[in-house]
Amino acid sequence: MQGSPYAHNGLLQAFAEGGLPLGLALAVAVACAALACLQRSREALRRNEFAPLGLAAAALVLMAHAFVDFDTAYAALPALVAVTAGGLGATASRATTRRAPVAVLAVLLCLGLGAAALDGNVRAAVGRVRPGDANAARAAFDAETLPDARVGTAVLNVAVADGRLTLPAGLARQAADETAGLAGVDAGIALRRLTVLALLGDPTAPDRAYEIVRPRQDRRPFLVTLYAEVLDAAGRPGGSAAVRAQVERLAVPGSPRSAAVWDLTGWLLRRGTANDAGCAVTLATAAFGPPPPALAGVGTKAASCTR
Numbered sequence: 001m002q003g004s005p006y007a008h009n010g011l012l013q014a015f016a017e018g019g020l021p022l023g024l025a026l027a028v029a030v031a032c033a034a035l036a037c038l039q040r041s042r043e044a045l046r047r048n049e050f051a052p053l054g055l056a057a058a059a060l061v062l063m064a065h066a067f068v069d070f071d072t073a074y075a076a077l078p079a080l081v082a083v084t085a086g087g088l089g090a091t092a093s094r095a096t097t098r099r100a101p102v103a104v105l106a107v108l109l110c111l112g113l114g115a116a117a118l119d120g121n122v123r124a125a126v127g128r129v130r131p132g133d134a135n136a137a138r139a140a141f142d143a144e145t146l147p148d149a150r151v152g153t154a155v156l157n158v159a160v161a162d163g164r165l166t167l168p169a170g171l172a173r174q175a176a177d178e179t180a181g182l183a184g185v186d187a188g189i190a191l192r193r194l195t196v197l198a199l200l201g202d203p204t205a206p207d208r209a210y211e212i213v214r215p216r217q218d219r220r221p222f223l224v225t226l227y228a229e230v231l232d233a234a235g236r237p238g239g240s241a242a243v244r245a246q247v248e249r250l251a252v253p254g255s256p257r258s259a260a261v262w263d264l265t266g267w268l269l270r271r272g273t274a275n276d277a278g279c280a281v282t283l284a285t286a287a288f289g290p291p292p293p294a295l296a297g298v299g300t301k302a303a304s305c306t307r
Helices: 010-047 050-065 076-091 096-127 134-142 149-157 169-178 187-199 205-213 223-233 239-250 258-271 274-288
Strands: none
Touching: 010 050, 010 076, 050 076, 096 134, 096 149, 134 149, 134 169, 149 169, 149 187, 169 187, 187 205, 187 223, 205 223, 223 239, 223 258, 239 258, 239 274, 258 274
16 A cells, blocks of 8 residues: 555644644634634524534534645635535624624634645645756745745756756756755755755856855765756766765775765766765675675676776
């Protein structure tokens, strides 16, 4: 059975993707609306009014169902909740002190669930982004109401393949702009962004990439491959040699970095020069024994090793 990356719970998903601002706003709106429905139901029971009971039941059921499904991803369902909650306000007693709170809560609920619905639309659009699919990338950007780093990251991750842009330059540039704020938080995203910028002609991208990788390469060895891709995108030599140097540094018998070394070696077998790949295979095999099954059959590129 295939799992789902989403929570199947509108409130939990709002907290996961919108943080405290969206999550708390939605939680307060739903809680207040549910309380108003219950209070109005109790008043309707005392007066033998059946229409308000039906409206309250409908609103409560719709809100409850959002806790087990993707209701907030479809704008019609939050709108229906708002209509039923608003109907309760219309059927309330004429006393302003009773009618006004229900109306205000209906508006708050509409705003909160509307924001969640917009968020669901963005999430769905991001899920449709595929490598080289310019229409899906454009649709993801169109789904934004404000610049959204999730969209920029999704498009950025599919904007480059085999050292070339797979999307129009305008979409790639937009993805790079929307992920600029993440550059100081996630080194991987920062390096992918610099690869895109290098392909768009930014001459400073390789030097900026080096400054990102240099202090982190001990903790995250595979970042060197992203640096190599920035160099390749900028048309500079040395990317394959940089990855080989990382293998030489880490391929020490007894080292706990064997998995990292074989990952780097696999990258060289796919993207590096034959000589650098040959040296990596030789060093990794000497340090850790035969290559893992995932690399079986790709060693034919590693025909020699000249140091």
